[in-house]
Amino acid sequence: MSAQRIVSIDAARSLGILAIICIHTGPFLGAGFNATEDMLAIIINQTAHCAVPFFFVAAGYFLAKKMATDRSPLRVAASYSGRLLAVFVFWSLAYVLVPPHMSIVKQHHYWEFTSARILAMLQDPMALVFEGTRGHLWFIVSLALAVWEIALLAKIGQLRKLPYLAALLYVVGLLGGSYATSPLGLDLHFNTRNGPFFGTLMVAIGWYIARRRPAPSLRTAAGLAAIGVALSVAEIAVLWKCLGVHPVRHDFLLGTAPLAAGLFLALLARPNLGRNSGLPQLAQYSLGMYACHVFFVDRWYRLKPPSANHVFELGFPLLVFGASLGVVWLLARSRFLRPFVTGAGIASRDRAVPPVVEAGAVPPFHFNQGRQRAGRAVDGDEVGLLVPSPLELQLPLLNAPLANHHAQRDAR
Numbered sequence: 001m002s003a004q005r006i007v008s009i010d011a012a013r014s015l016g017i018l019a020i021i022c023i024h025t026g027p028f029l030g031a032g033f034n035a036t037e038d039m040l041a042i043i044i045n046q047t048a049h050c051a052v053p054f055f056f057v058a059a060g061y062f063l064a065k066k067m068a069t070d071r072s073p074l075r076v077a078a079s080y081s082g083r084l085l086a087v088f089v090f091w092s093l094a095y096v097l098v099p100p101h102m103s104i105v106k107q108h109h110y111w112e113f114t115s116a117r118i119l120a121m122l123q124d125p126m127a128l129v130f131e132g133t134r135g136h137l138w139f140i141v142s143l144a145l146a147v148w149e150i151a152l153l154a155k156i157g158q159l160r161k162l163p164y165l166a167a168l169l170y171v172v173g174l175l176g177g178s179y180a181t182s183p184l185g186l187d188l189h190f191n192t193r194n195g196p197f198f199g200t201l202m203v204a205i206g207w208y209i210a211r212r213r214p215a216p217s218l219r220t221a222a223g224l225a226a227i228g229v230a231l232s233v234a235e236i237a238v239l240w241k242c243l244g245v246h247p248v249r250h251d252f253l254l255g256t257a258p259l260a261a262g263l264f265l266a267l268l269a270r271p272n273l274g275r276n277s278g279l280p281q282l283a284q285y286s287l288g289m290y291a292c293h294v295f296f297v298d299r300w301y302r303l304k305p306p307s308a309n310h311v312f313e314l315g316f317p318l319l320v321f322g323a324s325l326g327v328v329w330l331l332a333r334s335r336f337l338r339p340f341v342t343g344a345g346i347a348s349r350d351r352a353v354p355p356v357v358e359a360g361a362v363p364p365f366h367f368n369q370g371r372q373r374a375g376r377a378v379d380g381d382e383v384g385l386l387v388p389s390p391l392e393l394q395l396p397l398l399n400a401p402l403a404n405h406h407a408q409r410d411a412r
Helices: 007-025 035-048 051-068 073-097 102-107 110-122 125-131 135-155 159-175 199-211 218-243 256-269 279-303 310-331 338-342 390-394 396-411
Strands: 375-378 381-384
Touching (some): 007 035, 007 279, 007 310, 051 073, 051 199, 051 256, 073 110, 073 135, 073 279, 125 135, 159 199, 279 338
Antiparallel strands (some): 375 381
């Protein structure tokens, strides 16, 4: 591994992919578990949600390093976002062209089913633009937007306004997201996880960390992360108790920002953390693993035992991780496919801009539930064209508070 790489960040990127897989596989979520296991599920879910902010902050950090050596921020943004767009389009096509289950091919004509899926997706063009053909691709668009915001502000000499813009977008995102059912909530008819709402602030945090000299100490980083944890726990408890918002519904909270900043600063303070773990070497495959892991979640979740099974709950995320790594390793052998699974070309040789992970963890059920359940009659049968994620199938009752909120609004 090159000495110029930050070992601790590469190791965290590999662990971040496993965390994202845990969000999408939902260990211990669903019926058949006791109260202790239900609480464990919440802890795993919310701990894993640290991965998405981390990837945003890391992207902002290395973006600042790159722009510091290039006098044209727009050129950097164009190159960076162009490669992100290529990844986004490639995997969007892959998910729409490859059936979610082979049984569908046996029951229906492939092209009839695929064209029906495409027509269903076109019914929600906003979601298609910001999420692609699978919801977990939202991070790519969000990151590209944040990069362009910073580049444009740098071009016109208004970077001092970045904190205000980022904070405003973040507050709007919270009021339209986790706080949507509160008295101050906003009913935007749009999933505020997508777009510039959350990504801008996280990327801006990484940007300012890169420009700060010297970097804060480990003690400062730990204190900042502790503040973020305490604030997030308080928010989760209040929103759950007072508004009935289940903890696994949260993408970002007020406490997410200091938590993400503290964690990233801690990694910078211990740059050699994880050097001998083998994790840093896997980081080059993180983009591809993020992009392809949902293929395995879709196909293998049906293997879940009907009753609680701890071996499956703990082993399934590891199985998906291993399968994703193996497939990406094979695809990376191809010069044509390598950019779509390793981020080659997104990163410069000196590590100024790292291979980005579409890090994002995506809660499978959110404020665009209707799109996920779109269907169309094919040969007399109702076929789910946009297959709900396993976690959505596990916890249908988690949408009740939001459904009640919309019903009350419509009644008014």
